[in-house]
Amino acid sequence: MRFQNRTVIVTGGSQGIGAGCVRVFAEAGGNVAIFDIDTVAGQRLADELNAAGPGRVAVFACDVRDTARIAAAIEETVAEFGQLDCLVNNAGVHPPATPIDDTSIDDLEHLFRINFVSTYAAAKYAVPHLRKTSGTIVNMSSMTAVLGQHQSSAYAATKGAQLSLTKALAVELGPQGIRVNAVLPSNVDTPLMRQWAATLPDPASALKRVSELQVFGRMAAPEEIGRVCLFLATEDSSFITGQGIEVEGGASLDY
Numbered sequence: 710m711r712f713q714n715r716t717v718i719v720t721g722g723s724q725g726i727g728a729g730c731v732r733v734f735a736e737a738g739g740n741v742a743i744f745d746i747d748t749v750a751g752q753r754l755a756d757e758l759n760a761a762g763p764g765r766v767a768v769f770a771c772d773v774r775d776t777a778r779i780a781a782a783i784e785e786t787v788a789e790f791g792q793l794d795c796l797v798n799n800a801g802v803h804p805p806a807t808p809i810d811d812t813s814i815d816d817l818e819h820l821f822r823i824n825f826v827s828t829y830a831a832a833k834y835a836v837p838h839l840r841k842t843s844g845t846i847v848n849m850s851s852m853t854a855v856l857g858q859h860q861s862s863a864y865a866a867t868k869g870a871q872l873s874l875t876k877a878l879a880v881e882l883g884p885q886g887i888r889v890n891a892v893l894p895s896n897v898d899t900p901l902m903r904q905w906a907a908t909l910p911d912p913a914s915a916l917k918r919v920s921e922l923q924v925f926g927r928m929a930a931p932e933e934i935g936r937v938c939l940f941l942a943t944e945d946s947s948f949i950t951g952q953g954i955e956v957e958g959g960a961s962l963d964y
């Protein structure tokens with residue numbers, strides 16, 4: 710019950726890593742607000758977790774490309790649960806592998822809108838509430854922010870922007886009692902991962918190759934990322950801010 714009587718927003722919480730976060734926070738007794746465009750999957754998850762308890766899960770229709778809607782959904786969350794203690798900026802997309810020559814500037818701006826501008830906007834509108842609770846922000850970046858990724862320059866840049874924002878915001882908001890950290894997963898078994906593999910000529914061998922990048926020979930489960938987010942959202946991490954926590958199963962070792 711490490712998150713009892715506290716409230717977290719998880720953007721993109723209906724499936725994948727976000728759903729893993731929602732499960733972990735709900736199991737820790739928290740109030741969880743899912744912000745997602747897929748409200749059907751979100752409500753299915755909420756119904757399951759509300760039946761199991763002890764946490765409470767509510768779903769808010771929110772396309773994170775719409776910053777005014779993010780602001781409104783944050784106010785709706787505080788009206789519903791009374792306070793805000795943590796924001797997990799997780800919603801994001803990964804386009805198919807594309808060389809720079811074939812990436813239009815419109816594609817780039819579109820990707821920044823979903824993966825980065827949403828992160829900035831949600832932080833901006835959450836901060837007035839987080840000041841009241843000495844709350845935390847967790848940004849779902851990626852190991853691509855520090856390692857790069859083949860034919861994914863636009864995606865990696867959005868993840869790098871999230872990491873830089875994390876550090877600058879930690880400096881700005883630390884004196885106000887708010888901690889800001891990022892989580893950098895390597896490869897997590899999610900619908901996004903499987904969609905990405907499906908764009909390649911041989912999806913099964915792509916998933917095998919991606920699994921073998923980690924020293925454990927497997928991808929992370931979404932809940933393994935969720936547990937790191939819970940750690941970053943509680944006093945257990947009270948002296949950690951501005952960090953990019955590499956949750957990568959050893960993928961960057963053993964060159």
Ligand SMILES: NC(=O)c1ccc[n+]([C@@H]2O[C@H](COP(=O)([O-])OP(=O)(O)OC[C@H]3O[C@@H](n4cnc5c(N)ncnc54)[C@H](O)[C@@H]3O)[C@@H](O)[C@H]2O)c1
Nearest residue numbers: 721723724725726745746772773801851896897899900901
């Ligand atoms: N899967 C991985 O291996 C991996 C690795 C590193 C980082 N990440 C990051 O983790 C995050 C989640 O990835 P995932 O693999 O769980 O993805 P996913 O596609 O499985 O789930 C993403 C969720 O975000 C929601 N979403 C998408 N666009 C949205 C929008 N405009 N507004 C609101 N919600 C929206 C989807 O409906 C879905 O519920 C992303 O930011 C991704 O960059 C994933």
